Amino acid sequence: MTEALLLTMMDPAPGGEAEFNDWANSEHVPERKGIAGFRTALRFENKALSPRYLAIYDLDDITVLQRAAYLAISGEKLSPWSRRVLARASARWRFSGSRIGALSDAPTTTGAKEPIAELLLVLWRGAPEKCDGMIASTFKTAVDNSPGVAQSRVFVAESGGRFDYVGIAESKQPFCVSFSDPARYAAGSQTCDFAQVFVPLPVIAM
Numbered sequence: 001m002t003e004a005l006l007l008t009m010m011d012p013a014p015g016g017e018a019e020f021n022d023w024a025n026s027e028h029v030p031e032r033k034g035i036a037g038f039r040t041a042l043r044f045e046n047k048a049l050s051p052r053y054l055a056i057y058d059l060d061d062i063t064v065l066q067r068a069a070y071l072a073i074s075g076e077k078l079s080p081w082s083r084r085v086l087a088r089a090s091a092r093w094r095f096s097g098s099r100i101g102a103l104s105d106a107p108t109t110t111g112a113k114e115p116i117a118e119l120l121l122v123l124w125r126g127a128p129e130k131c132d133g134m135i136a137s138t139f140k141t142a143v144d145n146s147p148g149v150a151q152s153r154v155f156v157a158e159s160g161g162r163f164d165y166v167g168i169a170e171s172k173q174p175f176c177v178s179f180s181d182p183a184r185y186a187a188g189s190q191t192c193d194f195a196q197v198f199v200p201l202p203v204i205a206m
Contacts, residue, residue, distance in 0.1 A: 003039075003108075005155045006057040006065065007095040007166060009121075011050050013088035023085045024055070031073050032057055037064030040109045044119055044198035048180070051091040054121065054198050056168075058109040062098050095166055097157030100132045114150035114172045116200050122167035122185050123194035130163050131190055132156055138187040139167040148173035 012020035024043060033041040037060040044054040064070060071077065078086070086092070110116070120143065124135055136154045143152050152169040167185070169175075175197050178184060185192035 002061050002098045004059040004062040004064070004096065004098045005153075005166065005168075006059060007055070007121075008093070009046075009051040009054040010086075010089040010092040011052045012085075013090070016085070016088060017052075020053070020085055020089070023081055024053070027079065027081060029055070032070075035064070035067075035069045035073075037061070037067070037070075040111070042110055042203070043201040045201055047118075047197045047199060051093065053201075054119075056110050056119075062096065065096055095155070095157060095164060097155040097164065097166065100136045100154045100156055108151060108153070110168070111170065111200075112151075114170065116150075116170045117148070117173055118171050118175050119198045119200065120167075120169040120171070120175055120179055121194070121196055121198060122169075122182075122192055124165040124167075124185070124187065124190055124192050125194070127163040127165065127190050128161075130156070130158075131187065134187045135165045135167070135190065138185055139169075142184055143167075143169040143179070146171070146175075146179075148175075 029041045029043065032038050039058040039060060040056065042056045044056070046052050046054065059065070122139060139152060139154050143149055148171040150170050150172055152167065155166045157164050180195050180197055182192040182195045185195060
């Protein structure tokens with residue numbers, strides 16, 4: 001079993017932030033929390049301007065997204081409320097991929113080691129070839145010895161012969177401003193195109 005990650009981020013429609021949060025907290029997140037194989041369902045808010053909201057779902061493995069339970073609430077089976085909210089949202093980006101090094105590292109989930117004060121999200125998108133080792137090493141070197149960092153992980157997904165990479169680092173104290181500089185995470189010829197810091201939103205008990 002190789003642990004995996006589903007990640008979405010977006011901006012609510014102008015004037016639609018209250019409905020967006022109501023939808024996320026009362027429908028979207030609870031739906032996914034109820035599916036076998038979804039280990040976490042956590043929401044974060046961007047410290048920068050956009051995209052405003054991030055949702056992270058730790059999965060047992062990537063096949064969770066191919067099972068009937070998930071297919072019944074996603075894609076063409078989205079609820080009317082989900083369709084309306086998502087149609088009006090902007091800056092949307094979705095990722096689903098498997099963890100690099102998961103077979104050798106102990107399985108874990110977001111927030112499992114320490115309470116999260118801030119979460120760093122770093123993206124390398126559209127790599128023309130697979131470069132797992134280089135990306136993972138670059139990210140580990142950039143974040144792992146920094147004060148407050150509890151854990152870091154890297155995930156990869158292939159689409160159309162290209163590769164997207166997601167790096168996540170969790171800290172129990174604020175990150176320095178330099179951690180939001182994409183140049184910090186250049187991996188050989190593969191540039192980083194996104195590095196932003198998010199803060200956790202309260203978990204809504206349903």
